[in-house]
Amino acid sequence: MTFEGYDTGGFFDELFDNQGQARDCARLLVEAIEKLPKGDLRRRQEASERAMLSMGITFNVYGSNEGTERAIPFDIVPRIIDGQEWDPVEAGLKQRIKAVNHFIDDIYHKRKIIKDGVVPEWLFTSSKGYLPQCQDLNPPGGVWAHVTGTDLVRDENGTFFVLEDNLRVPSGVSYVLLDRTLMKRNFPEVFHKSGVRRVVDYPIQFMKMLHKLAPEGIEKPNVAVLTPGVYNSAYFEHTFLARQMGAQLVEGRDLVYDGKYVCARTVDGLQRIDVIYRRVDDEFLDPEVFRADSTLGCKGMMKAFRDGHLTLANAPGTGVADDKVVYAFVPDMIKYYLGEEPLLPNVPTHLCIDEEALEYTLDNLDKLVVKPASESGGYGMLIGPASTKKEREEFAKVLRANPRNYISQPTLSLSRAPVMVDSHFEGRHLDLRPYILHSGDDSYVLPGGLTRVALKKGSLVVNSSQGGGTKDTWVVDRSHELEKI
């Protein structure tokens, strides 16, 4: 199968430069694909998709009864990033998450950053994820955001920008691990020769981090993964991670508070749990403190957490920083808490709460992307260039009614990579979600992360709920290949 005639369309392409030549990091792969007999790549792709279905790698689709499970589309052409380009991104992510953790801790304690006039007070009081119940809490090791999925995009020059930080319960990492398993099967030689950085030890890194941040004095913590249950759209991932980490998978109904500890009901009696990696949102964790009608968590969980008998990852209240307005201040936080210049730039962001910015946004709705501050999954946003006049008029009303809740950004010319369409390749836009594990003094960044690709031609929306697929992401150390030559 050949890349002949593949058009980068004036965008930054991950595999080809603007002359149409394969980038150095991608050359081995492109050569290998071009040598494949006709139809072979398609067969491999289909075999990979079948493997995903039979392994039960599916996500549930809300609102339909029978046949509720689908496999997320997978494209067999990996996205490749040069290791030397990746290293500064990794450093930038570590810096960012460190600063964000400082910020959350500060907000729930003395709020020095506000007193010092670096960020305005309304910033946190109006953030949906702010929980007054978390005031003065001290999670073990001072860590609030243990795991973060930060979304990155590249512009027409290939520069990486941070689009948003997912600090609550970021999902998708199981696809990284599974896509990798499939790709190692499909391109073992290229994989070996390119020196692809490994992702396989992510669950081990995760477990190590949780052990390190267990309540004080616990040598061998009992770790559980808390899932909302089989009907959650990410249930497969919860079971997958629990299995890979060697943790127990529990649901709210399995838990009970014994007056001091959160325990699991087991056939041998109550068993104390020290660390919970929870995939349940804050407001459902403890019906005594948050939503009273929740059955997904357990009564007393916040008491155990507050008393230092339980580690919750991520800590409740972390969502205060998972807000697109707060996001705009992260570069200031880096300077304030770390005394460093930000290594990774934000996408230029206009806060609509600011009158001038609001007017500018309203005047340029056809050119900008406008996003609600605390929604995820690509819902409730306006992509100016792709909108109709009527949509813009409607949106302007919503925007005027609640400017705090919106930000606007220029429409980036997102980078692309080839995907297989029938029997040829076409460029599609993509983003990247690396996962960062933060354990206080150090962080681990999953090399690469989840590449989400908008499979619809021309589309900029990569969310799986809106027709996005995934690709394996290779961070390659070419030096490995060059040594051999």
Add this chain to the structure above:
Amino acid sequence: MLSRVADQIMWMSRYIERAANTARFLEVSYHLNLDLQQGGQEQWRPLIEITGDIKIFEARCGEPTAENVMHFLMFNPEYINSIASCLRAARENAMGLRENMPAELFEAINALGKLVPDAARRKDFFHSQILELCREVKRECMMISGMFSEIIERGRGYHFWRLGEFMERADKTSRLLHVKYFYIHPQITDLETSIDDMQWLALLLSLDAREAYHRTHGLIQRDNVIHMIVLNPAFPRAILFCLQSAQQSLNLITDGEQGEPHKQLASLCKKLESLSGSDIIETGLNEFIEDLQLAMNNINSAIFDHFNPDPALSTGA
């Protein structure tokens, strides 16, 4: 092991066993009725009686015609004990246990959960194919039980599965016997006639016990049939066999430690071991079965209580 996980394993196993039993009853009744129809003595109502859900049936489906009964028991998605519902419930439990079982086994249970609804959706599916579907359900259920034997280590998970399976089977065999005696109660004129023989034969067929019966006892004779399906400690669908097997699994789960369910189960086994077929007839079959079912229900509750330190909702029916 989490209490919920133990409970879900037991229910997954019970639902599969329940579906398989219903498929057995459906298949045998179909055959029996083909033979009885000449005399206009077709009987479908008893099949619903076995399930204990005759009221639900009458409210929703009306007359117990062949069509209504077969459809109700095989496909009805709102009736929780239909084959389709049982297999769906088994699959839902399996989903909650996914990280605890080999992928192969999950895939088999997953596929089984879709078998009946898929058949119902097929445009070319016609009535007489229900028989083939019954055989398929039975075969697939046995295959899953076999997979458990072949690939699951003999730990607690395995024994909770067996515990659920044998308690369910003991219950279904007792219901089958109950219905035979009190709803196809032999009319005076039928007594000693071939219809009575045929009904006993159907009972043995439902349990795949015909050959074993003939080898052991020869001609059909009431006390012997009762012995075969209640008291035989070597026949795997006999009630005593099931209870003894459940007892073994229960003891292995707690590593010999005895609790309330152990005591109750041991005492029930001991009682059955001391009886003969004619003893049961003398006590009165109806009374015997009602006592037996009560004892088994108590054992099921005791099992649940024993393994749930702080009771939450049971996942099953």
